Amino acid sequence: MANSIKVRAKAESGVATIKCLISHPMETGLRKDKKTGDKIPAQFIQEVNCDHNGKSVLSAQWGPAVSKNPFLSFKFSGAKSGDTIKISWVDNKGDSDSTEAKIK
Amino acid sequence: MNHNRRTLLKGTMAASATGLAISAGLLTPKAVLAAWPKEAFEAKDVDAALAASQGSSSASESNKIKLKAPDIAENGAVVPITVTSDISGTETISLLVSKNAQPLTATFNLGSNTEGYISTRIKMGKTSDVVAVVKAGGKLYSTKKQVKVTIGGCGG
Numbered sequence: 001m002a003n004s005i006k007v008r009a010k011a012e013s014g015v016a017t018i019k020c021l022i023s024h025p026m027e028t029g030l031r032k033d034k035k036t037g038d039k040i041p042a043q044f045i046q047e048v049n050c051d052h053n054g055k056s057v058l059s060a061q062w063g064p065a066v067s068k069n070p071f072l073s074f075k076f077s078g079a080k081s082g083d084t085i086k087i088s089w090v091d092n093k094g095d096s097d098s099t100e101a102k103i104k
Numbered sequence: 105m106n107h108n109r110r111t112l113l114k115g116t117m118a119a120s121a122t123g124l125a126i127s128a129g130l131l132t133p134k135a136v137l138a139a140w141p142k143e144a145f146e147a148k149d150v151d152a153a154l155a156a157s158q159g160s161s162s163a164s165e166s167n168k169i170k171l172k173a174p175d176i177a178e179n180g181a182v183v184p185i186t187v188t189s190d191i192s193g194t195e196t197i198s199l200l201v202s203k204n205a206q207p208l209t210a211t212f213n214l215g216s217n218t219e220g221y222i223s224t225r226i227k228m229g230k231t232s233d234v235v236a237v238v239k240a241g242g243k244l245y246s247t248k249k250q251v252k253v254t255i256g257g258c259g260g
Binding site: 075 | 223
């Protein structure tokens, strides 16, 4: 699951707006395979963390009801252009990914 | 990355109690993610989910929380939700969908510098209220909005 996270981070007068898209199937475990009738096992992101210069600004716990290929946007203050943000996720199967981006 | 997954799996195999818990549910190393509130996410109604995730189900309605959601969602699999909280000292924002099989959708824990603003996309099984719950200063505040769903996003 490399490169599953796309991040846009922009700082304007000290307030950073982060937008990220994660490519992930977010299976609820309730859907059935139309051909075989078997249930598709659940696979969804459980935790998302975002650090700004090594300090946590957001940690989220998700259930299976977050959409496929989740989108997340949030804002925090005390940021400036060139700062590093790190976003990571872990799903219920133990898969994970993380990425770093510079605030524009 | 793959190496981590191996050690994770090995870790759960070793702990037999954890192994039992896993075989009871799905083949997932859920126990490793101790922070993830399984009980809250598996609760069947809004009050139970709030009680399990926030420790209380008594949320007072507040007009300081703005919940932006479509009136009608054509596709319940992708419902854009934006929550803005003007309550000072907002610590967490939770999203619940009252008529989903498992109402608790997401909980966001905000850092001290983070503003009370979250935008994301959620799934909805059928027409239902979307509830945003904000925790600030140890108290719960909520606001809700009905979203009509024409095609459900949960199940097959």
